[in-house]
Amino acid sequence: MLIGEELTSIYVEGNADRYVGEARGSRSRWVSRFRNSESVRGYLLLVPALLVVGALLLSPLAALVALSFASQSYFDIDYTPTLTNYRTIFAPAAEPVYFLGIPFYLESPIFMVLLVKSILMSLVSTAAVILLAYPMAYFLAFQVKRGKVIWIILITLPFWTSYLLRVFSWKIILGFNGVVNSGLVDLGIIAQPLDFLLYNPTAVVITLAHAWAAFAILPIYVSLEKIDRSLFEASVDLGDSWLKRFLRVTLPLSWPGVAAAAMLVFIPTVGDYVTPTLVGGREGIMIGNIVQSQFGKANNAPLGAAVSIVSMTVVAIGVLFFLWISGRRHGTER
Amino acid sequence: MVLELERPMISLRHVSRHYGPIRAVDDVTLDIAAGEFFSLLGPSGCGKTTLLRMLGGFDAPTFGEVFIDGKSMAGVPANRRPTNMVFQNYALFPHLSIRENVGYGLLNRKMTKAAVADRVAQALEMIRLGHLADRWPHQLSGGQRQRVALARALVCEPKVLLLDEPLGALDKKLRAEMQSELRRIQRAVGITFVLVTHDQEEALTLSDRIAIMSAGRPLQIGDPRSLYEAPENRAVAEFIGEMNFFRAEVQAVRPEGTSVRVDGLGDLTVATRGTVAAGSAVTLAMRPEKIVLSWERPPHTDGMIEGRVVSETYLGDRCQYGVAVANHAAPIRVVTQNNMPGAGRQQDRPVWLDYPREALLLLTM
């Protein structure tokens, strides 16, 4: 049959170059295979990025690890490998020190206590950020019909100023003679300015939450925007109220964005020391402040390095666990 | 035409939906009986989806009222209507397994877990996908997803099932399969189906009744046979199937029929339909497959049309010819079955066309 013949000839033609390729010498075959291999090409394209990552991320990290096994002898650093710093951090004690009801059986519990405290403050900030960012992202994704770009620009506007300035602005808002206090005094609601607004963990949490909100809005917005609108109609059609629809469809489907936003906020805020330094006061210090002081006033860089390695490891394990938990369902799906 | 139904499941009373100046649905009044398979058929943009969405509660009429099972649906949101929808893109929840998708609506009912599981298993059995219950939607083929969407809506046991071009994304073969599946399921469950489609063959094979829509209003509502055999106006005749149109002038209206002078056919008497006045211009319509084509001159050529083949289209099981006739501008289209070997297949051959007089339809619009 004519059609059959045509098909056969097309089929043969389609295979022709493969046969020709195999007929050529094995060297050129390897070259062409190398050139045509998707993965090889992918890695080649990645080389510049890998170099940058290696130079800017891995080498400082390696230096930090090396430093954490060194020791400080007065003004010099002794690079003989030693576990002194880790021993300092984890040295056990018979009597526990309690922090928030958790017993710490440690000789110098300050490091672990501060780490736990930082993680908790960071978690609260992250939760606050998500709670703040989700409604905004929801509004942006579903209520705004025109001019979304303008809204996104408006939302990110505060982030065009420096991080330091944003933290300072909270100092102005929450301070003894700040906006909140003078406003309340002027309104006659309080006689004396409140002194518990600033220089405590709450001030740190508020400042962190505000400072990182925009980073959370965008990933959540993107994940909401991606949801097929007919799924919402299907859910209502099957009897869901708005709240049920949100819990059964919107939230699960935007979960990747929420998880990304949480990572984006949690990881950098655990180690932050600028905000606690400026608005945290004595009570609001975090693990970053300890690290900073070890590298500075306390003059024990190896110990500071060890503390940051410990804190990094704990955060990494926590994050991986979180990703594993929230990715389990989606892992089977994709 | 409003059919007076004993107790309609769905009643639309002067329902309109305007989008600014656009009248997507324009003053529709119709009734759909309980257990009926009703189709909305029409060209793109004629308002089928808008009408269906107003039944489902996803859109509200600008004017008029929708009644379902005797109750006004004004202000009743989609989640409290006795309707369920099968969406064109299926809208299966990607984060839920097939089983969870099918059971989705039942979790909003006061039912025990075991009862839900039972009903879901039954529904999966009905669509013959029990073995895929623990898969994810993205792992199914288009036809399988389609059936899951159907099961998901049907387990809720709605009074009315709404389907918006549910088979639009399937290939021809699978579509035919799903059509008979749809019909089988509809018969089995006895639920009122309202189907939106722009595929006339689909509407004809599936429906008890069809509404042909154009520009937001139904042109004619009827069972498939009456729509095909007795279209009331030119738009319907044109939309369903193929049709030859002849211009004609009414000579006289008599009890036994209307005598007309037809371009290309001469003087004829046809059955009167509607009101026509002598001297008015009308249109006569004739289906291509009702015409009998002879390649040889028949012994008696009285009342036959003599013409010349000017085009030939091979359709596999059938052949369509264009036959040029004196005094008639457009070639007459004739369709014959391909069951006579060696017949014709030549252009410019003279042919003789015969047609039963009943096949001629008098259209006033």
Ligand SMILES: Nc1ncnc2c1ncn2[C@@H]1O[C@H](COP(=O)(O)OP(=O)(O)OP(=O)(O)O)[C@@H](O)[C@H]1O
């Ligand atoms: N949200 C809307 N805003 C403005 N106009 C609309 C809207 N929805 C529909 N229309 C208009 O209403 C008319 C009917 O639309 P509808 O979607 O009901 O058509 P349809 O018959 O379903 O067509 P198709 O077969 O292409 O799906 C169209 O002219 C469309 O442009």
Ligand SMILES: [Mg+2]
């Ligand atoms: Mg449509």
